[in-house]
Amino acid sequence: MKCPNCGAELHTSPDQEVRFCQYCGHKIEIKDYTPETMAGAVYGIGKSIIKEVSKHVEENKEYNRKQQEERRKYDWLWLIVGLLALALLPFLFRLQG
Numbered sequence: 184m185k186c187p188n189c190g191a192e193l194h195t196s197p198d199q200e201v202r203f204c205q206y207c208g209h210k211i212e213i214k215d216y217t218p219e220t221m222a223g224a225v226y227g228i229g230k231s232i233i234k235e236v237s238k239h240v241e242e243n244k245e246y247n248r249k250q251q252e253e254r255r256k257y258d259w260l261w262l263i264v265g266l267l268a269l270a271l272l273p274f275l276f277r278l279q280g
């Protein structure tokens with residue numbers, strides 16, 4: 184890692200919490216720079232993105248499901264209309280004849 188103040192390369196071990204730059208004396212909080220905290224931050228961002236995306240996916244799924252239900256309802260409606268038309272057809276012929 185590099186010193187955030189002067190950019191000098193620092194030699195640190197993971198167990199060190201606080202360190203001073205050997206070049207400029209800048210106090211560096213190691214815990215703010217560990218790969219774990221960086222990964223944690225990235226993981227947190229990633230998690231919130233996934234949460235947001237999956238929320239939209241769920242909303243979309245719900246919407247599609249409703250649309251499908253609506254369509255199915257109309258399928259039944261058309262089937263009933265068709266059957267009624269078929270049932271009424273002989274009566275219509277009888278009326279004409």
Ligand SMILES: [Zn+2]
Nearest residue numbers: 186189204207
């Ligand atoms: Zn420095």
